Amino acid sequence: MLLGAVTALVLAVLVVAPLAGLVATTLRPDGLTAWGDVVASPLSRNLFYEPLTNSLVIGFATAAGSMLLGGGLAWLVVMTDVRFKKTIGLLAAIPFALPSFALALAWETVFRNDRIGGRVGLLHGMGLDIPDWLAWGALPISATLIAHYYSLTFVLVAAALAGVKGDLLEAGEVAGASRARVAVSIALPVVMPALVSSALLAFAEGVSNFASPALLGLPVRYQTLSTRLYGSISTGQVERGYVLSLLLIAVAAIVLFLSTRLVGGRRSYATITGKGGRRRTLELGRYRPAATGVALTAVALTTVLPAAVLLLSSFARRTNSFTDGFTLHFWTGASDPAFAQGQRGVLRNPQVIEAAATTVLLGLAVAAAATVLGLAVGYVVTRLRGAPLVTQALTLLSFLPFLIPGIALGAAFIAQFGRPIGPLPALYGTFAILVIAGAAYTLPFAAQSGRTSVGQISGELEESAVMAGAGMTRRLGRIVVPLAARGLLAGGVLVFVKMVRDLSLVVLLVTPATPLLSVVTYRYASEGFAQFANAITVIIAAISVGATVLARRLQGAAQPWVER
Amino acid sequence: MNHALRSDSPPDTEAGPATGPAIELIGLRRDYGDTAAVDGIDLSVPVGSFLVLLGPSGCGKTTTLRMLAGLESPTGGEIRLGGRTVASGQRGVTVPPGRRGAGLVFQSYALWPHMTVRRNVEWPLKIAKLDKTRRTARATDVLRLLDIAELAGRYPGEISGGQQQRVAIARMLAPEPAILLFDEPLSNLDAKLRVETRAELLRIHRATGATSVYVTHDQVEAMTMATHVALMRHGRIEQFGSPADLLRRPASAFVAAFVGTPPANVLAAVVTRGRFHRDGVDLGPSPLPDGTDVRLMYRAESLTLDPAGALEIEVIESSPLAGRWLLSGTSGDDRVTVVEDDEPEPVLGSPARVRVPDRPDAVFDADGARMDAA
Numbered sequence: 001m002l003l004g005a006v007t008a009l010v011l012a013v014l015v016v017a018p019l020a021g022l023v024a025t026t027l028r029p030d031g032l033t034a035w036g037d038v039v040a041s042p043l044s045r046n047l048f049y050e051p052l053t054n055s056l057v058i059g060f061a062t063a064a065g066s067m068l069l070g071g072g073l074a075w076l077v078v079m080t081d082v083r084f085k086k087t088i089g090l091l092a093a094i095p096f097a098l099p100s101f102a103l104a105l106a107w108e109t110v111f112r113n114d115r116i117g118g119r120v121g122l123l124h125g126m127g128l129d130i131p132d133w134l135a136w137g138a139l140p141i142s143a144t145l146i147a148h149y150y151s152l153t154f155v156l157v158a159a160a161l162a163g164v165k166g167d168l169l170e171a172g173e174v175a176g177a178s179r180a181r182v183a184v185s186i187a188l189p190v191v192m193p194a195l196v197s198s199a200l201l202a203f204a205e206g207v208s209n210f211a212s213p214a215l216l217g218l219p220v221r222y223q224t225l226s227t228r229l230y231g232s233i234s235t236g237q238v239e240r241g242y243v244l245s246l247l248l249i250a251v252a253a254i255v256l257f258l259s260t261r262l263v264g265g266r267r268s269y270a271t272i273t274g275k276g277g278r279r280r281t282l283e284l285g286r287y288r289p290a291a292t293g294v295a296l297t298a299v300a301l302t303t304v305l306p307a308a309v310l311l312l313s314s315f316a317r318r319t320n321s322f323t324d325g326f327t328l329h330f331w332t333g334a335s336d337p338a339f340a341q342g343q344r345g346v347l348r349n350p351q352v353i354e355a356a357a358t359t360v361l362l363g364l365a366v367a368a369a370a371t372v373l374g375l376a377v378g379y380v381v382t383r384l385r386g387a388p389l390v391t392q393a394l395t396l397l398s399f400l401p402f403l404i405p406g407i408a409l410g411a412a413f414i415a416q417f418g419r420p421i422g423p424l425p426a427l428y429g430t431f432a433i434l435v436i437a438g439a440a441y442t443l444p445f446a447a448q449s450g451r452t453s454v455g456q457i458s459g460e461l462e463e464s465a466v467m468a469g470a471g472m473t474r475r476l477g478r479i480v481v482p483l484a485a486r487g488l489l490a491g492g493v494l495v496f497v498k499m500v501r502d503l504s505l506v507v508l509l510v511t512p513a514t515p516l517l518s519v520v521t522y523r524y525a526s527e528g529f530a531q532f533a534n535a536i537t538v539i540i541a542a543i544s545v546g547a548t549v550l551a552r553r554l555q556g557a558a559q560p561w562v563e564r
Numbered sequence: 565m566n567h568a569l570r571s572d573s574p575p576d577t578e579a580g581p582a583t584g585p586a587i588e589l590i591g592l593r594r595d596y597g598d599t600a601a602v603d604g605i606d607l608s609v610p611v612g613s614f615l616v617l618l619g620p621s622g623c624g625k626t627t628t629l630r631m632l633a634g635l636e637s638p639t640g641g642e643i644r645l646g647g648r649t650v651a652s653g654q655r656g657v658t659v660p661p662g663r664r665g666a667g668l669v670f671q672s673y674a675l676w677p678h679m680t681v682r683r684n685v686e687w688p689l690k691i692a693k694l695d696k697t698r699r700t701a702r703a704t705d706v707l708r709l710l711d712i713a714e715l716a717g718r719y720p721g722e723i724s725g726g727q728q729q730r731v732a733i734a735r736m737l738a739p740e741p742a743i744l745l746f747d748e749p750l751s752n753l754d755a756k757l758r759v760e761t762r763a764e765l766l767r768i769h770r771a772t773g774a775t776s777v778y779v780t781h782d783q784v785e786a787m788t789m790a791t792h793v794a795l796m797r798h799g800r801i802e803q804f805g806s807p808a809d810l811l812r813r814p815a816s817a818f819v820a821a822f823v824g825t826p827p828a829n830v831l832a833a834v835v836t837r838g839r840f841h842r843d844g845v846d847l848g849p850s851p852l853p854d855g856t857d858v859r860l861m862y863r864a865e866s867l868t869l870d871p872a873g874a875l876e877i878e879v880i881e882s883s884p885l886a887g888r889w890l891l892s893g894t895s896g897d898d899r900v901t902v903v904e905d906d907e908p909e910p911v912l913g914s915p916a917r918v919r920v921p922d923r924p925d926a927v928f929d930a931d932g933a934r935m936d937a938a
């Protein structure tokens with residue numbers, strides 16, 4: 001009971017307070033003017049309606065593309081006899097762990113043209129004429145976002161398909177339906193909820209993503225809601241920024257609300273999984289080589305290729321050129337006026353080193369905080385069935401940040417914690433605000449992993465500790481946490497990776513006192529130092545992937561009683 | 565079967581005046597919303613009893629046991645252990661589970677998968693603040709008592725179901741509880757192991773001198789193990805007594821049809837012209853007024869196959885039992901079982917006739933309540 005109340009209070013401070021601050025600020029006279037400016041004034045078209053249209057276009061494209069690419073790959077890997085399933089599956093799961101700006105930077109490195117002057121991409125450098133639609137705006141932004149989010153669709157749909165047990169499909173075959181017919185009329189309906197919900201998630205992410213439009217749209221004044229919001233706040237028009245935040249939250253909330261409505265009605269499919277039995281795969285026959293080729297190309301284009309481009313270009317002597325020689329300067333070089341206005345290589349740059357340390361520290365701190373919160377939420381929600389009100393409040397509060405795009409949440413934290421509150425000092429510019437905002441931002445993931453990992457522990461295991469006279473602290477420490485460790489650790493790593501690669505939440509919160517890798521990357525990229533930006537992106541990717549691999553190891557070690 | 569454990573006398577007279585009842589339930593109830601899982605039950609058993617809560621699935625056995633353990637709070641009534649009130653629905657008294665001197669073996673065993681067998685047994689002792697040497701000694705003792713000392717270093721996932729159950733029992737016994745609670749402990753074991761474990765549990769019960777409460781839906785377990793049986797139905801106690809009481813003097817048609825191997829036959833009939841009639845078939849004289857709806861009980865051994873018998877049945881199965889034969893059939897909606905010395909001739913699926921004695925073994929009213937003096 002007490003635990004429930006305390007948890008609810010913490011969540012309220014994390015989630016409700018910033019939102020309340022955001023709303024309150026926009027209701028002051030300045031705020032009301034801002035509402036007018038944004039929604040109904042000669043500026044509105046530029047401030048709101050055009051960015052909104054662009055956001056929606058990108059959202060739709062991201063959703064449709066992710067569904068086709070991710071769903072198609074999942075179907076190939078799980079249901080057919082396509083070759084190299086392991087490789088395809090492994091590669092298709094990677095992009096989601098990479099920062100979304102990695103793909104935007106890679107795209108820029110290849111396709112950038114001379115429209116705005118400055119450096120040009122590889123292809124233009126080779127004398128090819130890159131049209132604007134391929135270099136800037138809706139197409140490249142959507143393409144890079146699809147390449148990022150199809151990964152999520154793949155993972156969700158593949159899991160759902162794998163849950164369709166063989167006998168369910170065989171029952172269809174016995175009834176006389178062809179294999180292909182069975183795939184379409186039995187397997188597809190079963191995975192529909194996963195497909196729809198992941199598509200809508202991709203839509204919401206596409207609408208609110210910051211990194212891709214900032215790198216591939218902003219330079220040519222192609223604005224989305226999130227770049228507009230960033231622009232307003234970073235140029236001092238804070239109230240307008242807050243109004244745009246609220247509008248962005250509204251758009252994301254409507255989309256996700258629709259998604260739960262759409263999927264909710266079909267939830268019953270989730271339980272149709274049948275029992276055991278080997279799944280026989282659809283034979284692709286003469287299409288097999290072609291299908292394998294398409295699948296391998298798709299996953300290579302979204303993982304290996306961008307990674308290679310980023311890595312190679314970070315060694316390029318001349319920006320975005322692979323023909324003018326390579327150098328280690330951007331990684332390890334000392335200050336040299338001939339290079340990059342005398343800046344040192346990233347591994348020698350104290351600012352980058354500090355940013356790396358801060359980033360890892362932030363990732364760890366947020367992962368720890370979110371895991372504790374997630375455990376508390378999971379425990380209260382699954383075990384305190386006697387207090388439905390607390391349980392429902394917690395469920396709602398922990399889901400709420402899902403509706404708030406990172407950049408809007410960042411704005412909300414500035415609105416609430418940017419000024420001193422009573423005796424508390426202003427948190428803006430401190431490491432603490434980053435941790436608190438990060439914990440709020442990642443709360444839905446942490447709470448989800450807390451709920452599933454605590455929920456999997458049978459109540460009787462805890463009750464037998466109750467019988468022995470163990471109090472709640474002891475039960476949590478000795479029974480629940482050790483048994484939930486695997487799930488909690490996985491959730492913690494997800495949170496860590498999400499924080500390390502995140503740009504949208506922190507871009508407004510970071511000050512020179514608290515440098516973070518993703519923000520340093522973004523600055524380098526927008527100032528034209530492509531090699532530095534790419535090098536740091538490679539570092540971030542390495543940390544993310546390293547954390548994931550390490551977590552796998554740890555999970556094995558943390559629970560020696562499993563699979564011995 | 566040890567005679568000391570079986571008592572044919574009514575249990576409520578056995579209470580030793582010195583100790584008082586080990587367990588006493590007074591008007592105990594537990595409501596979930598509008599439905600009563602346990603609907604006001606009263607019983608009392610002396611120290612050293614083996615109380616079995618028997619009944620069909622959903623009748624409230626587990627809920628009662630969990631209230632005894634303290635994992636669930638009563639919404640009404642009272643629980644007294646050794647004369648001390650540990651839970652009261654009205655006064656909101658609740659002694660926490662760890663301080664009731666009771667141990668529970670869960671149906672799922674609920675062994676902690678991340679602790680070895682020895683740790684599983686020792687951990688409750690650690691919570692009870694025993695020092696290391698006494699913990700080790702006690703754990704070794706109970707592991708020996710249950711014959712699983714050589715499994716001490718294994719994890720629960722590495723031992724068989726039967727061994728897991730022994731560990732669960734050892735874990736319960738380690739803190740030397742005065743009351744042992746079991747929730748369907750044999751339901752996950754195969755038939756042979758079940759019979760062996762029954763004897764084992766009785767041995768442990770005797771060795772500890774504790775009072776046991778044992779939940780099961782299997783009347784054979786109840787009849788073979790209990791000193792006291794509470795047969796439950798819809799959250800109430802249908803009959804409370806020794807196994808022999810339930811067999812010899814069933815208080816209701818439900819009891820009659822639930823206990824015994826095979827259970828007694830209960831046939832619907834109506835009184836006409838001073839005689840019991842079933843679908844026009846005369847089953848003998850009746851002292852009851854004409855028009856009374858009744859349920860007549862006949863033990864299987866009171867019935868015999870006889871081509872001239874009054875009752876016709878359709879044979880559905882026959883099986884050997886301890887050198888004799890059980891033959892079952894249906895008569896209308898009722899099931900009829902007959903015990904024969906020799907393998908019966910009638911063919912499955914064909915009709916046969918049964919001779920019914922003049923006096924039924926018991927008479928119940930249409931609601932199943934006993935009408936003749938028990």
Ligand SMILES: Nc1ncnc2c1ncn2[C@@H]1O[C@H](COP(=O)(O)OP(=O)(O)O)[C@@H](O)[C@H]1O
Pocket residue numbers: 596600601602619620621622623624625626627628
């Ligand atoms: N937590 C609960 N909430 C609602 N109803 C319950 C709960 N626990 C048990 N019941 C109901 O109480 C009745 C008795 O349950 P239980 O004691 O488990 O029966 P038994 O162990 O005899 O099979 C059942 O009808 C069951 O559905």
Ligand SMILES: [Mg+2]
Pocket residue numbers: 625626627
């Ligand atoms: Mg039960």
